[in-house]
Every structure is written in structure tokens, then in C-alpha cells.
Amino acid sequence: MKNDQNVSTRIVAPSLLTVSPSPHIKKGITTRGIMIDVVIALLPALVWSIYVFGFRSLSVVLVSVASCVIFEVLFELIARKPITVLDFSAVVSGVLLGFNMPATVPLWIPIVGGAFAMIVVKGLFGGLGKNIVNPILAARVFLFSWTDIINTFSEPFSSLPIFSFSVDSADIVASATPLSPMKEGMLPDNSLVDMVLGTKSGCLGEVSGLLIAVGGIYLLARRVITWHIPVAYIGTVMLITFLFPMAGEDAVQFMLYQTFSGGLILGAVFMATDYVTSPITEMGKLIFGVGCGLLTVFIRYFGGYPEGVSFAILIMNLLVGYIDKFTKPKRFGGVTKDAK
Amino acid sequence: MNGKKILSQFKEGLLTNNPVFVQLLGMCSALAITTTVINALGMGLSVTAVLICSNVIISLLRKIIPKQIRIASYIVIISGFVTVVEMLLKAFAPAISKSLGLFIPLIVVNCIILARAEAYASRHSVLPSAIDGLAMGVGYTVAVVVLAFVRELFGSGTILGITVLGDWYKPVGMLINPAGAFITLGCIIAAVQKFLMKKQDRDFKKEGNEGKVNG
Numbered sequence: 001m002k003n004d005q006n007v008s009t010r011i012v013a014p015s016l017l018t019v020s021p022s023p024h025i026k027k028g029i030t031t032r033g034i035m036i037d038v039v040i041a042l043l044p045a046l047v048w049s050i051y052v053f054g055f056r057s058l059s060v061v062l063v064s065v066a067s068c069v070i071f072e073v074l075f076e077l078i079a080r081k082p083i084t085v086l087d088f089s090a091v092v093s094g095v096l097l098g099f100n101m102p103a104t105v106p107l108w109i110p111i112v113g114g115a116f117a118m119i120v121v122k123g124l125f126g127g128l129g130k131n132i133v134n135p136i137l138a139a140r141v142f143l144f145s146w147t148d149i150i151n152t153f154s155e156p157f158s159s160l161p162i163f164s165f166s167v168d169s170a171d172i173v174a175s176a177t178p179l180s181p182m183k184e185g186m187l188p189d190n191s192l193v194d195m196v197l198g199t200k201s202g203c204l205g206e207v208s209g210l211l212i213a214v215g216g217i218y219l220l221a222r223r224v225i226t227w228h229i230p231v232a233y234i235g236t237v238m239l240i241t242f243l244f245p246m247a248g249e250d251a252v253q254f255m256l257y258q259t260f261s262g263g264l265i266l267g268a269v270f271m272a273t274d275y276v277t278s279p280i281t282e283m284g285k286l287i288f289g290v291g292c293g294l295l296t297v298f299i300r301y302f303g304g305y306p307e308g309v310s311f312a313i314l315i316m317n318l319l320v321g322y323i324d325k326f327t328k329p330k331r332f333g334g335v336t337k338d339a340k
Numbered sequence: 341m342n343g344k345k346i347l348s349q350f351k352e353g354l355l356t357n358n359p360v361f362v363q364l365l366g367m368c369s370a371l372a373i374t375t376t377v378i379n380a381l382g383m384g385l386s387v388t389a390v391l392i393c394s395n396v397i398i399s400l401l402r403k404i405i406p407k408q409i410r411i412a413s414y415i416v417i418i419s420g421f422v423t424v425v426e427m428l429l430k431a432f433a434p435a436i437s438k439s440l441g442l443f444i445p446l447i448v449v450n451c452i453i454l455a456r457a458e459a460y461a462s463r464h465s466v467l468p469s470a471i472d473g474l475a476m477g478v479g480y481t482v483a484v485v486v487l488a489f490v491r492e493l494f495g496s497g498t499i500l501g502i503t504v505l506g507d508w509y510k511p512v513g514m515l516i517n518p519a520g521a522f523i524t525l526g527c528i529i530a531a532v533q534k535f536l537m538k539k540q541d542r543d544f545k546k547e548g549n550e551g552k553v554n555g
Contacts, residue, residue, distance in 0.1 A: 120527070124527070141514075142512075142514055144513075144514070145511075145512045145513040145514040146510055146513070149510075
């Protein structure tokens with residue numbers, strides 16, 4: 001009889017008190033808030049790219065953002081899913097996608113890239129939080145289909161038409177990125193100051209390591225990202241390039257050239273730290289970062305392309321599930337093997 | 341052996357149990373040779389020919405072949421027909437034979453053929469086995485041709501070697517690469533599964549309602 005009463009109170013309780021699984025303490029952090037922080041962190045690099053490559057780079061980024069947003073909405077309409085465009089993740093994808101191409105691209109390149117990223121890589125896998133690889137990097141690799149277009153870099157401060165759909169190849173003062181001579185075992189002509197500040201040729205968002213790092217520090221201060229992945233990633237690249245320099249007389253100099261060239265800092269701060277495609281635990285993040293660093297240097301040293309950041313992060317993205325499995329923390333109070 | 345049964349066999353081969361899109365058999369050839377429609381057609385017809393012949397012979401011999409060594413026997417029969425097809429291609433279609441290369445001899449180990457031998461021909465009489473071979477072969481051919489159509493159209497802008505998308509079109513080089521084969525196949529499989537699941541839902545609802553009426 002007493003037991004019966006207990007049961008009945010237990011059944012009544014939920015209607016009086018709210019019973020819910022953890023977490024119980026909530027903060028006003030939303031996807032949208034985080035994404036807006038990321039956009040703010042990307043602004044310094046965007047302003048710099050406008051300074052170096054002119055307003056053409058702004059139109060490339062804007063077309064890219066528009067493409068990502070429109071294709072995400074279109075996909076969600078066709079798939080009859082809730083429209084998630086207000087979470088701003090498509091905007092972040094758009095800015096980063098624009099950052100991953102040179103200013104000389106015809107404007108259909110960001111449109112096609114946005115469609116591939118949002119539909120094939122993100123939408124078909126179930127939308128935000130379910131994609132297995134970083135959509136922007138996958139789109140960048142997809143855009144390598146047009147190698148000659150995506151690898152035509154213009155000289156910094158050369159004037160490019162702002163609005164025209166494509167840039168006449170005669171107008172482009174072509175210039176190799178600093179990574180190309182390094183692939184052949186020479187140091188580039190750019191001075192180290194150029195490398196750090198970003199007065200060099202390259203993709204829109206990757207040229208200024210300094211300003212990307214500023215954005216990264218903002219994200220760290222806002223606790224949007226943790227230090228583990230960027231530090232492990234860039235640290236690994238610095239260590240290996242210092243130990244095994246391929247050019248120049250001074251190992252430190254070569255290390256700095258490698259660190260500030262290509263998309264290393266952009267990738268380490270903004271791409272590798274993507275929540276969806278990076279490990280959860282701190283240990284896992286360190287392993288992930290070191291793996292990205294190793295693969296980047298290996299591709300730069302021995303691979304077919306001068307740059308390896310995109311491929312390195314994509315390959316490590318695919319391993320995240322395994323890393324998470326191996327670094328699963330022990331449950332507190334759980335039975336240890338010895339006790340069994 | 342009536343018309344309805346034959347129809348259902350073809351429906352299975354083409355759609356509901358399609359060897360490539362549903363059973364995911366014969367992936368190696370389906371991914372490798374689908375860069376052009378003509379290659380896919382050649383490969384599809386070769387596989388269909390081998391499939392029909394091997395199904396017929398295995399069905400005829402199904403009571404003679406001892407159970408313990410059946411796989412080995414099937415392989416011997418299949419490889420015999422593959423050799424015939426290979427020689428015929430070399431003699432009458434040298435261009436296709438050259439571009440398909442190693443993938444013709446590799447039909448011997450194509451799992452579609454072995455799967456149909458084991459799952460169907462060894463348990464059914466000659467005529468249904470022959471029809472099964474034809475249905476599955478056509479299903480394979482349709483699948484690889486669809487795959488190759490998408491890859492050739494967007495990857496090179498041509499169909500059967502004829503330029504379809506004009507000079508303005510910049511081909512998506514990636515679709516011709518192996519990675520492009522996987523991405524295209526994945527998208528097509530997703531579409532086929534979506535279609536089949538919708539159909540399943542409809543059938544289920546229909547059955548459910550009928551059950552209610554009867555009950």
C-alpha cells in the first residue's frame with residue numbers, strides 16, 4: 001500500500017516540477033551569436049583584402065555569401081526542411097568560401113562553389129551539424145576542377161575591374177604565390193614583413209597572417225574557439241619546417257616563410273576549428289591539430305600541389321569520428337578494468 | 341512463367357533491386373569505366389551477355405554441380421564466357437576493347453554475376469534464370485549509362501563523344517576523376533533511395549488501410 005502511494009507521487013511530480021536531462025545551467029549562447037562573432041573576426045582580413053586586391057575582392061566575397069545563402073534556402077525549400085538561414089552559418093560559409101579564391105576569378109566560380117558547399121556537402125548530409133567534412137574546403141577542392149582559373153593569382157595592388165563578371169586575362173598581372181618557389185627549393189622574393197602583413201599574392205583571405213591572427217585572438221577571447229587546434233596545427237608545421245628546412249640558409253627564416261604563406265593560419269584558425277568537423281575533447285583536438293600539421297607539411301614537401309592545407313584538414317575531418325572514439329574520457333565512478 | 345512474373349523480374353533488376361544503385365554490387369567497374377557513355381554501354385552489354393549465358397549454364401547444371409565446389413565451378417563457367425566476350429570485343433570492337441582494357445577480364449570477379457549465380461540460377465529453372473540474367477544485366481547497363489551520362493555531360497561537355505554543351509561551358513574536371521565517380525554515384529543512390537522509400541511508404545499506407553477495412 002505504501003509502495004503504491006510512492007508510485008503515484010512519482011507520477012504526479014513531473015507536472016509540478018520540470019524534470020529534464022542535463023545541462024541544467026543555460027547561457028544565452030546561440031548558433032547565431034557564435035556565427036556573428038566569426039563574421040566579426042573575419043572582417044579585418046576582409047578589409048585587408050580590399051586594400052590589397054581592390055574592391056573586386058569585396059564583390060567576390062559578396063557573390064559568394066549570396067550564393068551560399070540562396071542555395072541553402074533553395075535546398076531547404078525543395079527538401080521541405082525548416083529554413084535555417086537566420087542562424088548565419090551560411091553567411092560565414094560564404095565569407096570563408098570567398099576568402100579561399102583569388103580576386104581574379106570570374107563570378108560564376110563563387111556561385112558554383114557555394115552551390116556545391118551548401119547542397120552536396122552540407123544539405124544532402126542533413127544540414128548544419130551533420131556534414132562530415134568542412135563544406136568550404138570541400139567546395140574549394142571541387143573548384144580545383146578549373147585549376148587554371150583557381151590558380152591564377154594577381155599581383156598585389158594591381159587594378160582589377162570591380163563588377164564585371166569575369167576578368168580579362170590580359171588585365172591580370174599574374175604572380176606566383178610564395179609557396180610556388182618554395183616548392184622548388186627557393187625562398188620567395190617577398191620580404192618577411194610582406195609575408196606577415198600580407199602584401200603578397202594569394203587567395204583573398206589568406207594573405208594577411210597578422211590580421212587573421214587578430215581575428216583568431218578575438219574568437220579566443222570570446223571563447224568561440226579554444227587554443228588547442230590552432231596551436232597544435234601551426235606548432236607542428238613550425239616544428240617540422242624548422243627541423244627540416246627545404247630552402248634558404250636559415251632554418252628559422254624558412255620556418256617563418258612557411259608559416260605565413262598559403263592558407264595555413266586561415267585554415268588553422270577558421271577551418272580546422274569548425275565545431276562540426278573537429279573532435280570534442282581537448283586531447284582529441286590536439287591530435288587533430290598535429291595530424292593536420294603533419295599532412296600539410298607532407299603535401300607541401302612531397303605532394304603534387306604547392307599548398308596542402310585544404311587536403312590536410314579534409315583528411316583529418318574524416319578521421320574525427322575515430323579520434324573522438326579513442327579520446328573518450330573515462331566515466332567518473334565507472335568500473336575500471338582492474339576491478340573487473 | 342507468365343507475363344506478370346517476367347515484368348516483376350525486370351522491375352527488380354531495373355529499380356527495386358538494381359545491382360548498382362540498390363545492391364551496390366560491381367562497384368569497381370561501375371566507378372572506373374563510367375567516364376564516357378560509350379564505355380559504359382560497352383561494359384554494360386558485355387556484362388549482360390556474360391550474365392545471361394552463365395545463368396543459363398549454371399541453371400542447367402544446378403543438379404550436377406556438387407555443393408562443396410559450386411563457387412569454383414561457377415567461376416570456371418563465368419570465366420569461359422568472359423573469354424568469349426573479350427575475344428569478340430577484340431575482333432569486332434577493338435576501340436572499346438582498348439579503352440575498357442583490364443575491366444573486361446575483370447568481369448570474371450564481378451560480384452553481380454556470382455551473386456545471381458548463387459542466389460538465383462542455382463535454384464531456378466533455365467528460362468527464369470535467363471530472364472533474371474537479362475533483367476539484372478539491363479539494370480546494370482542502365483545504371484552505368486546513367487552514371488556515365490552525368491559524368492560525361494558535366495565532366496567533358498560531351499555525349500557519346502559529340503560536344504553538347506558549347507564552348508561557353510567549362511567542364512568540371514573533377515567528375516572525370518575517381519572522386520567525381522563517388523560523388524555522382526552517391527547523389528544518384530540518394531535519389532533512388534528517396535524514390536523507393538516514398539513508394540514503400542505509399543504501399544505501407546495502402547496496405548494498412550486495406551487491413552483496417554478487412555478487420
